Amino acid sequence: MLRQVISRPSRTVGSAVRASAQSQILSRPQFYQTPLHAARAIAPQRATARWYSDEPAKDSEAKTNGDEAAKTSAEDLDLATIKKQLEAKDAEARDWKDKYLRSVADFRNLQERTTREMKAARDFAIQKFAKDLVDSVDNFDRALTMVPEEKLKAEEKTEHLQDLVNLYEGLKMTESIMLETLKKHGLERFDPNGESFNPNEHEATFMTPMPDKEHNSVFHTQQKGFKLNGRILRPAKVGVVKNK
Template sequence: MNKDQQPQDLNEHEQQEHSAVDDSNEVPAEQQSLSAEQQTISELQAALAKAEATVSEQRDSVLRAKAEMENARRRAETEVEKARKFALERFAAELLPVADNLERAVQLADHENESLKPMMEGVDITLKSFISTIEKFGLNVIDPQGEAFNPEKHQAMSMQESADVPANTVLAVMQKGYEINGRLLRPAMVMVSRASEGGVDIEA
C-alpha cells in the first residue's frame, strides 16, 4: 500500500464506523408500529371508560326521574282517593236522616190500620231500596241488637240491669249506625245491659 492510498482507506473506515453508530440509534419500524398501536388502544380504552361512565350516570338519572314520577303519580292517586272518599262521606252523612225518617215511619205506623197498609208497604220498599243503593257505594248499616257492646262502633245512651243477657250486651238500638268503606260514619246509639250487682262501667 502506498502513501497516497492510506488517507482514502482511513476515510472509508470512519464512514463505516459512523454508519454503524447511526444504525444503533434508529428504532426498528416494528417497534414503532407496536408503540403506536398500544397508544391507540390506551386512547380507545380511556374513551370507552368515559363513555361507560356517561351511560351509567345517564341511566341513574333516568331511574331517579322514573322513581320521582312514580312517587308523584302515587301521591296524586292518594290525594284523589282521599278527596273522593271525603266527598262521598259528606254526601252519605247527608243521606242518613233520610234513612232514619223512613225507618221511623215504618216503626211508628199503625200496622193494624188496613187503610194505611198499602202506603206503609210502599215506604218499606222505598227504605229497603234506599239501603240497597247506598250499600253499593260502601255504606253499611250498624245494627248491633243483641251483640256485645263495642265502644268503637256503638255509643251507649243508657244502661239497664238484666238477668237475661250477659253484661255489656246491646239491649236496644235507638238509632242505627253507619260505616263507609270500613270507616265509622256514625256510631249506633244503644242501650246496654249491666249485671244486677253493679256491672261494668261503659264509656259512652
C-alpha cells in the same frame, strides 16, 4: 570531473530501470498500453487497511430504540385516553339508564296513583250527598221504631189500628226501596248489634257491665252506621259491654 563521474553511473542505472519497465509494459496485454494504465502498472501496489467507526451504528440503534420507546409511549397514552373515555361513556350510560328506570317507575307510579284517584273520585263523588241523605234514612228508621210491635201483631185490628199498620208497611216499603237504591251507588247501612266492638267502625256512647254477655261486645245500637264503597261514612253509635 568528480560530478560527471558520479553522475554517469546514476544515468546508466536510470536508463536501465526505464528500459526494464518499458519491456515489462510491452510484454503485457494491449489493455495496459495507454500511458495512464502504464503509470498504474508501474506504481507499486500497497496494502491499505480501512478503519470504520461504530459510532454511527450506535447512534442509529439508539435512535431506533428512542423511536420505538416514543411510539410505545404514544400508544400507551392513546390507550389510557381511550380507556378514560370508555369509562366516562360507561358511567354516562349507567347514569342515563338509572334516570330512564327512575322515569319509568315514576310514570308507572303516576299512572297507578291517577287510576286510584280517579276511582276514589268516582266512588266517593256522592259522599257529601250521601251524608245529607242518611239523615232522611234515619228519620224513616225512627218513624218505624215508634210503632209498638204488639199493635202490629194484634189479631183484632180496629179501623184506626189498621190504618197504622198500613202506614207502617208503606214506610217500611219506602225505606227498603231507598236502601236498595243507595246500595246500588255504594251506600250501605249496617247494624253492629251483637258484634265485637270495632273502634274503626263503632262509636261507643256508653259502657255497662253485663255478666250474661261477652266483654267488649255491642249490646245496643243507638244509631246505625253507614259505609260508602267500603269506607266508613258514619260510625255506628253503640253501647258496649264492659265486664272487666
